[in-house]
Amino acid sequence: MSIFSSSIGKKLIMSVSGICMILFLTFHMIMNLTYVFDPQSVVYGTICEILSMGWVNVVVPVLAALFLVHIIYALILNLGNYKARGTQRYAVPNQAKTDSWAARNMLVLGLLVLLGIILHLTDFWAKMQLQNWLGGAEEDPYMLMEATFGRWWICLMYLLWFVVIWFHLSHGFWSALQTLGWNNEIWFKRCKVIGLVYVTLLMLGFVMVAVYAFCKANAICGLTPYAPGILG
Numbered sequence: 001m002s003i004f005s006s007s008i009g010k011k012l013i014m015s016v017s018g019i020c021m022i023l024f025l026t027f028h029m030i031m032n033l034t035y036v037f038d039p040q041s042v043v044y045g046t047i048c049e050i051l052s053m054g055w056v057n058v059v060v061p062v063l064a065a066l067f068l069v070h071i072i073y074a075l076i077l078n079l080g081n082y083k084a085r086g087t088q089r090y091a092v093p094n095q096a097k098t099d100s101w102a103a104r105n106m107l108v109l110g111l112l113v114l115l116g117i118i119l120h121l122t123d124f125w126a127k128m129q130l131q132n133w134l135g136g137a138e139e140d141p142y143m144l145m146e147a148t149f150g151r152w153w154i155c156l157m158y159l160l161w162f163v164v165i166w167f168h169l170s171h172g173f174w175s176a177l178q179t180l181g182w183n184n185e186i187w188f189k190r191c192k193v194i195g196l197v198y199v200t201l202l203m204l205g206f207v208m209v210a211v212y213a214f215c216k217a218n219a220i221c222g223l224t225p226y227a228p229g230i231l232g
Contacts, residue, residue: 014073015176048141145217155213173194174194
């Protein structure tokens with residue numbers, strides 16, 4: 001039986017692709033934190049310049065492929081589960097005690113994450129890396145941070161998106177480790193704790209960046225905007 005058609009194989013593919021994206025999110029969060037802890041505005045700008053180099057043309061399609069694979073197999077698995085329930089699909093399921101709200105709503109959470117990614121790509125990637133590929137002028141990363149998060153409603157949308165990602169990853173992280181074999185009685189509990197701690201710290205990092213950019217753009221807590229009048 002092919003790994004692409006068996007239930008275990010599909011879950012394995014989802015787990016590996018999911019872990020790869022979590023690793024990317026970790027890098028992304030660490031990169032963004034340099035924006036907060038670099039008062040001289042050097043490190044973050046340097047990283048953004050590195051990400052505009054030619055080798056990124058290879059990395060971005062790989063990330064996009066991993067994301068598409070994750071979505072496709074998520075839809076396939078959910079459709080398979082839907083068909084398997086048959087006439088019982090509308091009955092109240094006999095859920096295990098370990099099932100969480102996030103576990104029961106992974107598909108909905110995933111779709112909300114996807115909508116947020118589209119927003120994020122529009123706000124940042126399209127104005128930086130995409131412009132570089134098209135031969136246009138990239139926007140200043142610092143100004144872009146403040147222009148985006150400086151508006152309270154956009155900042156709020158991102159904060160809500162981070163909450164959605166937290167719920168999605170809070171189940172997905174330990175579930176992936178369980179699929180990869182860390183599913184005995186001892187490691188089952190450990191993976192859940194490790195996953196919750198890791199994902200919480202990860203998303204708190206993104207929240208810190210968004211709130212810091214908002215405060216900086218609006219001169220809150222004594223912070224000075226990177227460029228006066230950026231909010232227009």
